[in-house]
Amino acid sequence: MKPFLLTFTLSLLSLFKLHAQLPATMLRVGTVGVRGETTTQPIMKEDYGFDISGTFMYPLANEQFNVFAEVNYSTAKLEDVFSSNYYFKNGAPSNVITSSVGHAYFGAGMRFYLTGEVRRFNPYFGQILPFVGLSAGFTHISTDVDFPTGYDVSFDIAEKSFTEFAFQLDGGVVFVLDKQWAVELYGAARPGISDYYDGIKGISDVKDWLVRLGVGVQYRLD
Numbered sequence: 002m003k004p005f006l007l008t009f010t011l012s013l014l015s016l017f018k019l020h021a022q023l024p025a026t027m028l029r030v031g032t033v034g035v036r037g038e039t040t041t042q043p044i045m046k047e048d049y050g051f052d053i054s055g056t057f058m059y060p061l062a063n064e065q066f067n068v069f070a071e072v073n074y075s076t077a078k079l080e081d082v083f084s085s086n087y088y089f090k091n092g093a094p095s096n097v098i099t100s101s102v103g104h105a106y107f108g109a110g111m112r113f114y115l116t117g118e119v120r121r122f123n124p125y126f127g128q129i130l131p132f133v134g135l136s137a138g139f140t141h142i143s144t145d146v147d148f149p150t151g152y153d154v155s156f157d158i159a160e161k162s163f164t165e166f167a168f169q170l171d172g173g174v175v176f177v178l179d180k181q182w183a184v185e186l187y188g189a190a191r192p193g194i195s196d197y198y199d200g201i202k203g204i205s206d207v208k209d210w211l212v213r214l215g216v217g218v219q220y221r222l223d
Contacts, residue, residue: 024057024058025057025059028053030052034211035212036209049077052073063120064114066112069110070109073106100146104191106138109138113134124180129174129175130174146201172188187213189212195209
């Protein structure tokens with residue numbers, strides 16, 4: 002029993018032993034979509050903006066696993082369209098709110114390549130490496146809501162800046178160019194812990210989401 006436990010422990014520790022070769026940096030650029038109050042009435046239009054991030058990755062002893070840290074900034078202009086009976090101004094119905102949102106995210110996590118081919122590290126032009134990942138960290142959110150005063154509403158309009166815990170799921174495909182350079186297509190989703198990703202809270206029980214799509218350029222530090 003003791004030899005089995007020792008072998009199991011050493012195997013587990015070897016998984017998290019940092020590999021001495023080929024860390025990588027990556028620049029990602031793409032688009033972001035913020036999904037807010039997702040009920041049938043009122044309706045939140047899905048609006049899109051700009052997304053950019055920098056990532057540093059380091060392979061573990063089992064090179065299918067990479068630990069990574071990411072700094073990301075996303076910004077979008079949103080337009081919220083509501084049923085006109087939610088609020089009125091000077092007796093006339095109004096049903097559009099616009100808001101600008103900015104999200105700065107710092108997270109660390111694990112990437113897993115879905116093919117064991119990466120463990121041999123024999124990169125060649127055209128090699129395809131699908132991956133999934135999970136990270137956690139903090140996001141700093143700022144909202145600027147264009148909402149005139151004088152409305153009697155049952156939900157909260159937030160114009161504020163705050164920081165909260167966040168986690169992110171991502172995935173994509175890496176297209177290898179050579180030993181050092183690669184291009185990847187990525188997608189990531191970040192569910193809101195609070196309901197203020199779009200600057201509005203309290204219309205529905207559905208939390209907000211931030212979705213990222215784009216392309217990354219990866220360089221391995223040989």
